[in-house]
Amino acid sequence: MSPARRRRVAIALGSNLGDRHAALEFAIDRLRALLPDLRLSSIIETAPEGVPDEQGAFLNAVAVGSTSLDPRALLDALLDIERAFGRTRPYRYAARTLDLDLILYGDVVRNEAGLDVPHPRFRERRFVLAPLAEVAGEWVDPVTGSTISALLRRLPRPSA
Numbered sequence: 001m002s003p004a005r006r007r008r009v010a011i012a013l014g015s016n017l018g019d020r021h022a023a024l025e026f027a028i029d030r031l032r033a034l035l036p037d038l039r040l041s042s043i044i045e046t047a048p049e050g051v052p053d054e055q056g057a058f059l060n061a062v063a064v065g066s067t068s069l070d071p072r073a074l075l076d077a078l079l080d081i082e083r084a085f086g087r088t089r090p091y092r093y094a095a096r097t098l099d100l101d102l103i104l105y106g107d108v109v110r111n112e113a114g115l116d117v118p119h120p121r122f123r124e125r126r127f128v129l130a131p132l133a134e135v136a137g138e139w140v141d142p143v144t145g146s147t148i149s150a151l152l153r154r155l156p157r158p159s160a
Helices: 020-034 071-084 126-136 148-154
Strands: 007-015 044-046 058-067 099-105 110-112 115-117
Touching: 007 020, 007 126, 020 058, 020 071, 044 126, 058 126, 071 099, 071 115, 099 115, 099 126, 126 148
Parallel strands: none
Antiparallel strands: 007 058, 007 099, 044 058, 110 115
16 A cells, blocks of 8 residues: 655644743644644734734744645644644634644645635735745645735735
8 A cells, every 4th residue: 555645734823812922832843743844934923803802912823844634634633733732712713822724735625514725714814825925935726826925915915
């Protein structure tokens, strides 16, 4: 039997509750076990977007690496990492100790219950696109056919 095919994946990391640096360090440590060739973007601080209540600033980053896990198994592993750090989900868009989102999984496009790849809103989010462009700007979005760098350039400039 041949070894499972490895796919390049992109995972967004975020935290805006508690010790944000410790949360990202915890996640990065666990992601290195899943993605041995992990490349990590810079960590940036961003204001919360699209949340229903007053929340603190986020720390965000993107990790890129390869895995032989299928998309569902990878997503389950990400959710396990969140839970291991104490993530709870009291309501949609609540502040979070740790948030790990599967952004891209090779050139796979999949929409099924609880799993959408590419992530349906990543093209609108500078806090995902900017770090992703830093480590994988040439990656082509399988839905739009545009590179990550091109998607970032199309976003409106943030207001000062």
